[in-house]
Amino acid sequence: MARDIQITLDCADPAALAVFWCEALGYKVQDPPAGFATWEQALEAMGVPPERRNDASAVVDPAGSGPRLFFQRVPEGKQVKNRVHLDVRTAPGLDGDARMAALEAEAERLASHGAARIRREEPAPPLGAGHIVMADPEGNEFCLD
Known part of the structure; x- marks a missing residue:
């Protein structure tokens, strides 16, 4: 069920x-x-x-x-890397430069709302499509995928 x-x-x-x-x-x-x-x-x-x-x-x-x-x-602040994180599916169906451009645009938009950029992972063959790791305003990691 x-x-x-x-x-x-x-x-x-x-x-x-x-x-x-x-x-x-x-x-x-x-x-x-x-x-x-x-x-x-x-x-x-x-x-x-x-x-x-x-x-x-x-x-x-x-x-x-x-x-x-x-x-x-909760009373305590975040202390270590998340063991579970959200992937925000920002560019489904896009590949290559178009995909990364869409991810970059969303990273900029979310940064204007308090998110922080952690790093960009470039596309890597055979399966890596590339993504951007971000953190919300309290430091919780998530990926733009």
Whole structure:
């Protein structure tokens, strides 16, 4: 039986990281519960104190096909390389210079939203199509592929 998955990221600022990943993936912040126009209204009604209202955030694929990303606040900062990372499929179907140009354009766009470029891996025969390794605003590695 296939299952839906959620990808959870530990972070210091769930709301800010959620906004970044919406930009990176074309996702949107998950809507508040029914009956509330905003998350602020929902959290107020739930009795969540103001200092705890950025403890978590979630983003979803507006088309409903991609996994939900959940961001949870943790006290410690990132310390080592990710063991699991996201590949953002930026240039499917493109090869060679056209592929790398599309990856470069996306790297620049995401850098303007707080991402950092780590390195570019050049295409290498027979299977290497090339990619760019990036980090989100909290240092979590991901690849533009």
